[in-house]
Amino acid sequence: MTPDVIVSTAADISIAILSLALLLTAVRVVKGPTLPDRVLSLDMLVAVAMGFIVVIAIRSGFTLYIDIAIALGLVGFLATVAFARFIRSSAMRDETETGFQVRPHPMAYDSGSNGEDVPVVSADEAKKD
Secondary structure (H helix, E strand, C coil): CCHHHHHHHHHHHHHHHHHHHHHHHHHHHHHCCCHHHHHHHHHHHHHHHHHHHHHHHHHHCCCHHHHHHHHHHHHHHHHHHHHHHHHHHHHCEEEECCEEEECCCHHHEEECCCCCEEECCCHHHHHHC
16 A cells, blocks of 8 residues: 555545534534533534644645644634633623622632631622722
């Protein structure tokens, strides 16, 4: 077997495995069941897309595709971080009849003289600013 045949066969097998991964990940995006599951599966879709781009780069011989895969990875990482911050901020909100009320962050507490948790800044003081 020549190296060209080995690389071509490996690329074909990689495309088949990546196609299966794409299908299973797309099912997880649609099925969920929670928002963090969907965000994680979207991150996995970015990784699978990067895999496709790299395999195409190897088959075609154009190294420019590798740069595109790296840029896609950076954008995917930033999107995942943005989604994670959104999920975290929405989890810290408490729904009331007037809309959303922001709860203090757990790190906003200090230990009092008797060891109890004392808020450093109360939510009412923060609203006055």
